[in-house]
Amino acid sequence: MVRIKRQKRVIFFLILAAVLFFPVIYMLICSVWKGVDAGLSFMSYYDVFLESPGYLVKFWRSLGMCLLISAGQTVLACMAGTAFAKYSFIGKKIWLVVMALFMVLPIQVTLLPNYILLEKLGFLNSWKALIIPGIFSPFGTVWLTFIFRSLPNEWLDAARLDRANQLQIIRYIIVPASKPAIVTLFVLVFVESWNMVEQPVIFLEEQLDYPLSVFLAGVAQNSIGIQSVCGLLCLLPVTFFFLYYHTELTDGLRDTLWS
Amino acid sequence: MAKKRVWTAGCAVLILLLTCTVLSMRVEKMMRIEVETVTAVKEEQDSELAKIPISCYNEDKSSFFYAHERKGLFGAELVAVKKESYPIDEEEEMALIVYTEGFDSTGMKPLKIVSQSSWPLEEGDLLVLKEDREVDVVKQIQILACFTAILLPGILLLVRCVKRFSDLRDGNWKAGIESFIIIGIWLGSIFSLTGKLDIPREYLPPEYILDIGFYINEIQEFKLLEYYGRELLICIVCVGFIWFGSILAVFFCCTYRKSRKSK
Numbered sequence: 326m327v328r329i330k331r332q333k334r335v336i337f338f339l340i341l342a343a344v345l346f347f348p349v350i351y352m353l354i355c356s357v358w359k360g361v362d363a364g365l366s367f368m369s370y371y372d373v374f375l376e377s378p379g380y381l382v383k384f385w386r387s388l389g390m391c392l393l394i395s396a397g398q399t400v401l402a403c404m405a406g407t408a409f410a411k412y413s414f415i416g417k418k419i420w421l422v423v424m425a426l427f428m429v430l431p432i433q434v435t436l437l438p439n440y441i442l443l444e445k446l447g448f449l450n451s452w453k454a455l456i457i458p459g460i461f462s463p464f465g466t467v468w469l470t471f472i473f474r475s476l477p478n479e480w481l482d483a484a485r486l487d488r489a490n491q492l493q494i495i496r497y498i499i500v501p502a503s504k505p506a507i508v509t510l511f512v513l514v515f516v517e518s519w520n521m522v523e524q525p526v527i528f529l530e531e532q533l534d535y536p537l538s539v540f541l542a543g544v545a546q547n548s549i550g551i552q553s554v555c556g557l558l559c560l561l562p563v564t565f566f567f568l569y570y571h572t573e574l575t576d577g578l579r580d581t582l583w584s
Numbered sequence: 585m586a587k588k589r590v591w592t593a594g595c596a597v598l599i600l601l602l603t604c605t606v607l608s609m610r611v612e613k614m615m616r617i618e619v620e621t622v623t624a625v626k627e628e629q630d631s632e633l634a635k636i637p638i639s640c641y642n643e644d645k646s647s648f649f650y651a652h653e654r655k656g657l658f659g660a661e662l663v664a665v666k667k668e669s670y671p672i673d674e675e676e677e678m679a680l681i682v683y684t685e686g687f688d689s690t691g692m693k694p695l696k697i698v699s700q701s702s703w704p705l706e707e708g709d710l711l712v713l714k715e716d717r718e719v720d721v722v723k724q725i726q727i728l729a730c731f732t733a734i735l736l737p738g739i740l741l742l743v744r745c746v747k748r749f750s751d752l753r754d755g756n757w758k759a760g761i762e763s764f765i766i767i768g769i770w771l772g773s774i775f776s777l778t779g780k781l782d783i784p785r786e787y788l789p790p791e792y793i794l795d796i797g798f799y800i801n802e803i804q805e806f807k808l809l810e811y812y813g814r815e816l817l818i819c820i821v822c823v824g825f826i827w828f829g830s831i832l833a834v835f836f837c838c839t840y841r842k843s844r845k846s847k
Contacts, residue, residue: 371792371794374601374608375604375607375608375611375793375794376608376611376612376615376792377608377612378605378608378609378612379657381601381604381605381608384601385601385605531655533655533656533657561597565590565594565597568586569587569590569594
């Protein structure tokens with residue numbers, strides 16, 4: 326009885342996995358299958374990886390931008406989160422509520438004010454228009470505030486007794502204790518900026534400046550092979566982060582639920 | 585253990601993509617089709633007609649290509665654009681066309697109409713204006729031989745780099761820096777070597793640079809072995825020695841490490 330149940334469960338999960346993996350498998354097949362007449366061919370890989378540097382240059386630029394946004398937001402969120410969770414200052418609760426409110430606002434609502442602000446700062450039509458608002462997004466701060474609140478205050482007091490300054494407290498006490506949550510934040514922000522579509526379309530004028538996520542939509546529309554290879558290229562960093570940090574991701578999400 | 589594998593695979597993919605990026609920059613540059621261009625000449629000052637060489641027209645005589653300058657990833661680049669046009673009349677080797685067809689949309693700037701190209705053009709092909717230059721075949725063979733020679737030792741070094749990168753995870757910064765330097769040298773050397781290659785476009789395949797059949801044909805057709813057999817032989821021997829030497833070095837390193845471990 327138990328064995329049959331187990332078998333059923335395995336079959337169910339196999340079907341589920343097949344459904345979830347179908348787009349990736351489809352892309353893999355499309356990248357090499359050229360139809361009944363032509364059969365298998367790796368020319369699409371040649372087109373993307375060797376014929377022209379356009380795709381790979383876009384990939385590196387997008388990767389750099391996303392790493393910058395993720396690292397920037399993570400560092401900023403660590404400091405701001407510590408302030409909100411462990412220090413008292415005037416208007417602390419109001420600021421946190423305002424940040425949480427801004428976090429839940431849909432991106433379309435904040436696009437126009439952001440556009441006006443970026444225009445006044447002179448950041449439009451450059452990657453600064455994507456990086457700066459990305460770094461100062463309130464999501465990380467709110468997320469880490471809730472995580473840092475669960476850390477005992479005694480640890481911080483003990484560190485202060487050992488004459489640790491604020492930065493040392495963050496670096497040696499708070500960050501190591503909340504590593505899974507911080508890694509989770511980093512990965513989530515990376516994935517969010519990697520899949521960014523609306524902001525580049527609104528803030529950038531030149532199509533050449535678009536990151537890979539937007540560029541992918543207009544890539545060789547008559548060749549499904551090239552599109553598939555570009556899709557697989559797009560999957561690489563996200564897959565790497567997920568596979569490399571999957572334990573931290575699980576722990577980080579669990580910690581958030583507990584906190 | 586799984587993390588280490590993912591890290592190693594990630595590093596390998598990263599190095600592969602970096603190498604592809606550098607190579608693709610060069611391949612794109614080498615595969616640009618060399619063209620000669622002309623501009624339409626007005627028949628008379630106030631005439632509505634202009635003349636272009638009849639050779640500019642495609643086979644169907646209903647269109648021609650012109651080189652359009654656009655902004656590319658690395659600055660301005662020329663791209664082939666097809667323009668529908670029918671010659672009104674033919675005079676000797678020249679075709680009479682409506683004046684506006686030979687000029688841009690403003691009617692002020694004459695189009696760079698392609699009169700000759702190293703390979704048949706297609707819309708969107710990247711172009712480069714043909715320059716008169718003499719190609720030193722021996723030098724090109726030597727550069728190609730150098731490129732081939734560094735391939736195997738380079739790949740072996742990169743494999744070692746990938747392994748050393750896993751030490752970076754454990755906080756061994758020295759190994760990481762060493763690997764970064766090796767990767768930098770590898771990328772720099774393939775970039776500079778491929779940059780020195782100056783093969784006329786007509787000796788490269790029309791579409792794909794890795795078209796081996798085309799090269800075999802070319803070697804047979806131009807009797808390269810007959811004219812440059814000695815140089816080719818020297819290069820092949822040198823490449824063979826370097827490859828053999830690298831395999832021997834790897835073999836000895838592995839044996840030495842194994843014996844040290846067993847001690």
